[in-house]
Amino acid sequence: MNTIEQLLPRLPTGATWEPASEGESGDAVFRRSDGAAFAKVSLGAGAVSLDEERHRTEWLAPYGIGSARVLDWRVTTEGACLVTTALPGVPASDLQATELLRAWPSMAQRLRALHEIPSGECPFARPLSVMFDRAADVVARGAVNPEFLDPDQQDVPPPLLLERLHTDLPRRLAQEKQDLVVCHGDACLPNFLVDPQTLRCTGLIDVGRLGTADRYVDLSLLLGNARDSWRDAQDARTAHALLFTQLGIDAPDDGRLDFYLRLDPLTWG
Structure with missing residues (x-):
């Protein structure tokens, strides 16, 4: 044994x-x-x-x-x-594009329910300052997994990727103070479970990175991870609009989405 x-x-x-x-x-x-x-x-x-x-x-x-x-x-x-x-359902990553679009609003609602838990009740934190330091450590050790990076970043030296993010860091730290919620921390498709019959989200799994953070940590990962699931650009636009409608956000900040989507791959390693 x-x-x-x-x-x-x-x-x-x-x-x-x-x-x-x-x-x-x-x-x-x-x-x-x-x-x-x-x-x-x-x-x-x-x-x-x-x-x-x-x-x-x-x-x-x-x-x-x-x-x-x-x-x-x-x-x-x-x-x-x-x-x-064990929770009921299948990972959202197993769904076809048409099924995922039908499940998408209930996935957004599930994420909203998490974000609406009073942040003051959460004993866990994953502040941007700590995550950026983690990224700096991963980069310094040469431990960045290139498969986690977007294709347009895979040929860019990780120290340069980190430097570009550092330029934007003060603005993102200020935004975090104004919009701190309980985040899943790894809100990718495999961590959303969906009933394959009703296509309603049944729950969230793998909460090892859960903690208070800028809500765009979760939004960026969900949108970014789903990109390869869509049939075309129209599907992606529909998903973007549905997500923010369900969350009650009238003016999505695409700059924040991009920042956190580019930071996350540097924090694993």
């Missing part, structure tokens, strides 16, 4: 843990064979991040916005295992 198997909790007779996926963090993810739960296993230093996800999952669950509950937590000197309830 390997280390990962040792960290997985025992199950009733007849139930098994089945490999589900491996996230960008490198965590091993398992689905219970009866569909009731998921287990995420992280080894070494990654156990610290998994513990942060556990605390955020526990905090968010009572708000009733459709998020998982913690069922079990195990930690050893070698790693950790987080077991959470």
Whole structure:
């Protein structure tokens, strides 16, 4: 039995843990064979991040916005295992463009519900200053994953990408103070679950980056991550308009969208 198997909790007779996926963090993810739960296993230093996800999952669950509950937590000197309830639905990333457009308003409503949780009640913060410092560290270590960058950025040296963002940093810091909400922090399509029959959003998963931040952190990632799902530019314009209509934002700030979309890939590594 390997280390990962040792960290997985025992199950009733007849139930098994089945490999589900491996996230960008490198965590091993398992689905219970009866569909009731998921287990995420992280080894070494990654156990610290998994513990942060556990605390955020526990905090968010009572708000009733459709998020998982913690069922079990195990930690050893070698790693950790987080077991959470399985939520109904399929990842929005599995939908075809026409289906995604139908699901899109309810996804926006789910995000709005998260953002409307009083920010003062949230014990977690992911301020721009901290995220920018994280990006600076990733860039300094040469750890930027070029696959996370937009195609027009992949041939640009990461230090130059960071320098361009730094020029705009004071303005974005000022905006953050005026528009601080509880953000998901990784609001990409795989983290929105959708009922494949009704095409209504059923919930949000993977809240390890949840914390108070500028709401455009989430808006930029959702729009940016969905770009490859659309059939054409008209689909993209429709999604942009639907999102901001559902959020009650009359004048979207495309400059803020672009800033956060370009910062996020530099913070992973």
